[in-house]
Amino acid sequence: MIVLNKNIEAITNIDKDFAQWYTDVVKKAELIDYSSVRGCIIFRPYGYKIWELIKSYLDKKFKETGHENVYMPLFIPESLLTKEKEHIEGFAPEVAWVTHGGNEELNEKLCVRPTSETLFCEHYKNIIESYRDLPKLYNQWCSVVRWEKTTRPFLRSLEFLWQEGHTAHENFDEAQEETIRMINIYAEFCEKILAIPVIKGKKTENEKFAGALETYTIESLMHDGRALQSGTSHNFGDKFARAFDIKYNDRENKLRYVYQTSWGVTTRLIGAIIMVHGDNNGLVLPPKIAPIEIIIVPINLKDENVIKKAYEIKNVLEEKNFRVKLDLSNKTPGWKFSEYEMKGVPLRIEIGKRDLEKNCFVLARRDTCEKIICGFGNFDLRVKEILDDVQDNLFKKALENRKKKTSEAENLDEVKKILLDNPGFIKTDWCGDINCELKIKEETGATIRCICLDENIKKKKCVCCGKEATEKIYLAKAY
Amino acid sequence: MIVLNKNIEAITNIDKDFAQWYTDVVKKAELIDYSSVRGCIIFRPYGYKIWELIKSYLDKKFKETGHENVYMPLFIPESLLTKEKEHIEGFAPEVAWVTHGGNEELNEKLCVRPTSETLFCEHYKNIIESYRDLPKLYNQWCSVVRWEKTTRPFLRSLEFLWQEGHTAHENFDEAQEETIRMINIYAEFCEKILAIPVIKGKKTENEKFAGALETYTIESLMHDGRALQSGTSHNFGDKFARAFDIKYNDRENKLRYVYQTSWGVTTRLIGAIIMVHGDNNGLVLPPKIAPIEIIIVPINLKDENVIKKAYEIKNVLEEKNFRVKLDLSNKTPGWKFSEYEMKGVPLRIEIGKRDLEKNCFVLARRDTCEKIICGFGNFDLRVKEILDDVQDNLFKKALENRKKKTSEAENLDEVKKILLDNPGFIKTDWCGDINCELKIKEETGATIRCICLDENIKKKKCVCCGKEATEKIYLAKAY
Structure with a gap:
């Protein structure tokens, strides 16, 4: 027996205008309120409580796997942010700058952290001397700021809440193990606690985190067939260690660079919960985070x-x-x-x-x-x-x-047709060339969400150029 | 049997140079590290864990007394911050201003929150309509920024962690009841959990929070005889409600202004724990927050x-x-x-x-x-x-x-002598005149830490001018 929503203002039909339905739900379920600060939302008690539940599950899991919480400064001096070249190139266009403190202009402007790799690196350089100090397995819960042009509650905002794990290890293999461990923890959390199935994979060179060697991702599918990147885990190799000169005495008493990772999930997960489970009566919450x-x-x-x-x-x-x-x-x-x-x-x-x-x-x-x-x-x-x-x-x-919204395609015409008829994930093959990646996006609007791990792609052809494929990939339009 | 610290670098003797002892302890006990961000500290795992324990005790207490957690934006537009006149006068000299986002200059500069009264007021105006919506009992855990010139770990820093409670009520009495309830919760927390005895009292007009009708405080005494303001609770009356036009329909269906409070404690409490309990072997932690x-x-x-x-x-x-x-x-x-x-x-x-x-x-x-x-x-x-x-x-x-460091005085000469011989709290009497308050500070370096509640001061004379006293007060040099 279905009970009708007679007593509250109706929300927009979910299949008629999904974007408006979303906006209606976040407001009417009292998850958020808007403020006069562009692109920043107010987490109301009901919305914030979901985040508190997410935090308490993940925090427990992080601690069980040996991680410790710390808190780093909100500000990063310009000179520190710019130390790792790729990192600053990725973040410079989207940071907020503090130029005045009290009534005085600052000698050096400070950015409001968009992410804290640089601060962790500076600290690690101070406190790591020997292999006995490794691994360092740190995490912090905080808010970060990215100067986005268009924003949507939970999905993309100037300020958002997240956790960022930052670890340092003796060698590449241990860093890689940590990178994979954390993406697996995220995947398990999404499936078991948020009741959201995810696809695990690797980002392309073009889509990986600014400064990372490799970025692993979990991708979920929303009600409207768009994908949402729901968590990422990065292996930095020794790239940041070289830029910040973080060395340790190894077991043979030789100076070596440390190997690092970082990983994070954000309040975006609340957007995922809404868009995966919601219906025409509003929000539907999995009991574990209700x-x-x-x-x-x-x-x-x-x-x-x-x-x-x-x-x-x-x-x-x-x-x-x-x-x-x-x-x-x-x-x-x-x-x-x-x-x-x-x-x-x-x-x-x-x-x-x-x-x-x-x-x-x-x-x-x-x-x-x-x-x-x-x-x-x-x-x-x-x-x-x-x-x-x-x-x-x-x-x-x-x-x-x-499953219903996952298709396969062999060429771009098929991709385009699927995106019209049954938008969702498209599993296909790719030659690995960035030009094909860019062409796919330009012609279809879909992006490579991830490269599948451990899949056999023998004798397959690239969905774009038709040459021999090297990677099995998932395409989708994404938030 | 006393075990000597043979194996680690000695720390400065606590009675020889208390300030240096403090600096040694925060570093050597691995509570914090410094960063290249002036006046901001890194909370290392051991230091942050103390804050996590403080949070979990207080958060539970807040929730038991009906409060809910929310999260407000990090930024406050200049026009919003300036709405309540006394408030902005108090905070303007010490805020950090964001003037650029990405590569563009902002139309209106944003301050990094020094406190969030203005954001809560804007939100309350949006969501409060009727007496049925009252009281609103909100709290948030976050960091705030105040552009201090000289800083010390935990005691005074550019950025610090805190909680800020913000409540709205139907009338003055309920707001007053909440103000007192919260200062009592803080006092009980300090004594039972942090093992720090506190004196409860009221701030003078001159020392109260910018925009408040009345500020209540708990004051504790450090090892060196200086006082530390350890928590405050403010009754705003309807002052902010008038500035922000926050009205509700009362039980007689008449439009009235709401009455508000705010209250907070900060990571300063960690400084108090160190300076109250520490000794020549380093930190001494009460078990409940160890x-x-x-x-x-x-x-x-x-x-x-x-x-x-x-x-x-x-x-x-x-x-x-x-x-x-x-x-x-x-x-x-x-x-x-x-x-x-x-x-x-x-x-x-x-x-x-x-x-x-x-x-x-x-x-x-x-x-x-x-x-x-x-x-x-x-x-x-x-x-x-x-x-x-x-x-x-x-x-x-x-x-x-x-007790040993609490004295009584009848005139400024006695105050000066006590501050030399046995620095600590000085219980005395005051006429209520701000000129005496300023003169006491100028001549002795001590400030009025608080006005005692419910004390009989009949026939007493002001410690400064000798005229009839109206208030029993505690004086001390303070952090």
Whole structure:
């Protein structure tokens, strides 16, 4: 049984205008508010709580794998930012510059960090002397600024929240192992916690991080068939170490450069959750990162027994560590149903006079709109079971959607046709030439999202030039 | 038995040069590193972990008292910052200005937030319509920037980490209640968790927060007899609401201004912990915020039984949720003793071959240097008991020190003498005139740290002018 959104302003139809639907949802689900600062958003409590849950899962995982949190300065002096040539070329066009402090002009302008490789390198040079000091496995949670021209909440903003891991190792192999370890942690997190299936791969030379040897990425597919880069992990080799002169005494007492990595995910993940799981009633949240897992709506607000029972249910669930809310506000049940559907709360408990007479209550799933009659005996187990099923079901639906929207193509005409008929991922082959990469983008609007790892591409031809292919790739239009 | 610091470079004697002692400790205990960004510090893992522990205690307390976390933009447009007259006058001289984004000059310059009242006000104007929307109880954890001329790690820096609570209420009384609630939470936190006794009071008109009606403060006393403002809570009345036009429909359906508060503590608290508890062997940390509560040092690294037992102890303690570390590095026990004393680890477990023969191990307290022989039966209870005692003892010592360094004075000559002989808090009386306040500072270097709440000052005379006093105050030289 589907409950209609009679009581709140309708949002735009998801299949009619996806961009407008997105804008409606982020506002109406009270995830964000706009401010007078162009391109910066306000994370409202409901939106920020999702980020807090993401943080607590990942932070635990980082610490389990030996990483420690630090905090680096917000500012980077121009001379420090420019030390690694490719790095500054990549970031210079998009940084914000502080030129005045108090009432005085600064001798050297400071950029507001767009990322903190340069600061970590300066620090590592100070504190690393010997192989005994390695590896250094650091991470920081902070906000960074990139001067974007066009912005969208969560997806692209002047300021965003993220974590950035920065590590230093004795040799290339250890750095590579760390790079892969972290992209795997991101992939597992997206699939298990956010219920978002991802494709793991490598970025092309053209698309890799400014200053990296190699960039690994996880790519997910949104409801509208566009891809979203959802996390990246970079192997720097000793490039930054050479630019910043970070050397250590190795086990043979010889001076060597360290090998470094960095990796990060951002509040963009919240955009992914919205665009992968949402529907025409608003947000749909996987239970594991839902600020409210269960909303309790009493049908008869003036019936003492109903209210008493509602509290009982709440207390039992809270004791079992569910995130649960009882809404006793003076609104109609229908209004509340719509409100918490808009907010994507995975499970609703309805309890009224008539339910009590039958010694039961109603469970309503957000993902399937299914209603389930539930007795009071061990009902917390039932709730747990259903929430687990919602989590699984959301992943399955997303995977199903991605499968439907993944095609194969042998030439650019096929690519163009697919992008019109069934936009999504296009798995194909590439010769490795940047000219083909640029031509694909120019002619189709799709970009190489990633190069597949460990795939057999014998006897395949490049989707663009028809010459022998060296790489299996995923193409897609992307956010 | 006192263990000497033979194995690490000595730090400056705490009573000879307290400022240099402080600088030595923050570096040698690996709390911070300096960077090429003037006045900004790097929080190293050990220093940042203390902040994480502070955050987790306070965040829990804030949430228990109904507050929700949000995140506001890092930047404030000049026009927004200048809306409340007193506020901008207070902050203008110390903000950093972003004037360029990417390669372009901005139409309007943006300041890097020194505090976020103006952003919260703009947001509250957007989202508050009715008394049903009140109170709004928001908090954010972030970093802020104030362009200080002279800086010291944790105590005064260009950028620091803090939390800022911002609330909106229906009337003055509720705002006042919140203001007091929060200063009480800070006071309790400092005393119970940081083991730092504080004095609660009100700031003078001259010292209150720019834009506030009233500022409440907690003041603590450092080892050298200087005071440190350790947390503040401000009642704004409807001043900001009038400047930002934040109105709501009240219960009688009349438009009224909201009443607001803000309150904050910063990474300065880490400075307070160092300067209240530290000694000539380095840092001394209260167990409740110690990144490592117990360090285990095996005496015979090559003895399998010793190592096995050390692991057993570690596992038992970890299971009981103690923060424990086993140091198996290839250094001498003596070196390790000094190292973890420098780092202020509250409790050390020493275990060697001879201890095993006697079926016991040694516990060494950081605060008293006392060594205790401990058997293996239920030793975790013994450890808990001792850590609790360390926590209590540190508070008692700090309170004792404050008592010794708190004097009374009746005139400025007495104030001057006390500041020479026994610097600390001076409890005295004041007529309330700003001219006396300024004269006290000019002549003695001490400032009014706070006005006492609810004290009888009948028939007392102003310490400065000798006229009738209206306020009981605490004077001190301050950081």
